[in-house]
Amino acid sequence: MIIKTLAVDGFKNLKDVNLSFDKSLNVLCGENAQGKTNLIESMWICTGLKSFRGTKDKDFIGLEKDAFHIDLYFEDKQRSQNISFNMSKNNIKDKSVFLNGVKLNAPSKLFSSLNCVIFTPEDLELSKGSPENRRRFLDLSVCQIKRSYLGVVNKYDDIINQRNRLLKNIALGVSQKDELDVWDEQLAKLGSYISVLRYAYTKKLSKTAAELYRDITLGKEELSLKLFSTVFEKLEGRDDYSGEMYEEYLNRLKENADEDLRLGYTQAGVHRDDLVTYINGLPSREYGSQGQNRSVALVLKLAQAYILSDEIGDSPVMLLDDVLSELDLIRQNFVISKIKNMQVFITCCEKNKVSKLNMGKFFEVKNGFAHEIIRG
Ligand SMILES: Nc1ncnc2c1ncn2[C@@H]1O[C@H](COP(=O)(O)OP(=O)(O)OP(=O)(O)O)[C@@H](O)[C@H]1O
Ligand SMILES: [Mg+2]
Secondary structure (H helix, E strand, O other), X not given: OEEEEEEEEOEOOOOOEEEEOOOOEEEEEOOOOOOHHHHHHHHHHHHOOOOOOOOOHHHHEOOOOOEEEEEEEEEOOOOEEEEEEEEEOOEEEEEEEEEOOEEXXXXXXXXXXXXXXXXXXXXXXXXXXXXXXXXXXXXXXXXXXXXXXXXXXXXHHHHHHHHHHHHHHHHOOOOOHHHHHHHHHHHHHHHHHHHHHHHHHHHHHHHHHHHXXXXXXXXXXXXXXXXXXXXXXXXXXXXXOOOHHHHHHHHHHHHHHHHHHHHOOOOOOHHHOEEEEEEOOEEHHHHOOHHHHHHHHHHHHHHHHHHHHHHHOOOOEEEEEOOHHHOOHHHHHHHHHHOOOOOEEEEEOOHHHOOOOOOOEEEEEEOOEEEEOOOO
């Protein structure tokens, strides 16, 4: 998959941007706060997903602007496609989004047309950081290959919040304990399904990431992954999410109900899952060095791109925001060599900090404007 051209105006600080990209490597260079990440973000929202840095829709529009317009052409294996994404200040709810000239009723309907993998410095903390980040990583990965999954996760989050609120109200004597039943049944249904999908994805991830990790350590270290569940002791070979697994999940919620009431939150469930990474059998989060954890994070993200590529039968566009300059030369070269068959966007502040970038196209981003620099 290749993004051919991008025109953006009024998106955050971007003004009159009109770029035509290289099919392999594109470097966006500029000082801090000039608009490099904004450019990456304007492409990302054309995937139909929310901003990767949590920007609210209304904050996409430039402070002194009334609207933004994004016009993007991309090519997948079959054909050329066009996405047009517009939003105006006085009608934020009514975004006007078109795919190949056909109006869609929500940006999320763009989902699975343009496929990108975003890689930011926060992702380098994936292995060392909080379990929440790893759950988010897993969920985004699953939802990129199974569109309906996003709705399931959002619904689960909604219900867990409602159950937690109810737990507090029961403790205060304003609600009754039997009111938990209706939420528990829904949690058990959604949670079992999420467990099956996350586990299936973890298996794929484990295989691909282990191969990549063997490569980056020249065969000296072994990476393995395990999805840790607070509900199911064993997930291997299980897929009966509306039968046996549902019952087990429901029982776990009921067993924990009194303790949940005392604590005021739900202890067991997929909202407490963790993806644990092991190097040579030891949890990397506790035992791994900084460099080992970085390598783990790198291969997890690369594996995410490889799996997506496999599933959709086309390579996703790689968006590397400020990542390469954070890595030493060996890891930079490793990443570049592993994504050389994909279209890649790289942002950086100083181009000479990033090696091997003397191919493809080069763009300067300055004060919201961007243009190609022709190298002589
Ligand atoms: N809604 C908005 N309207 C106008 N400007 C905005 C808006 N939201 C963010 N900005 C500004 O956009 C500028 C560029 O942000 P961006 O994150 O793209 O910078 P960057 O080039 O990636 O910098 P860095 O190298 O530090 O990552 C920032 O100064 C930010 O304040
Ligand atoms: Mg940035």
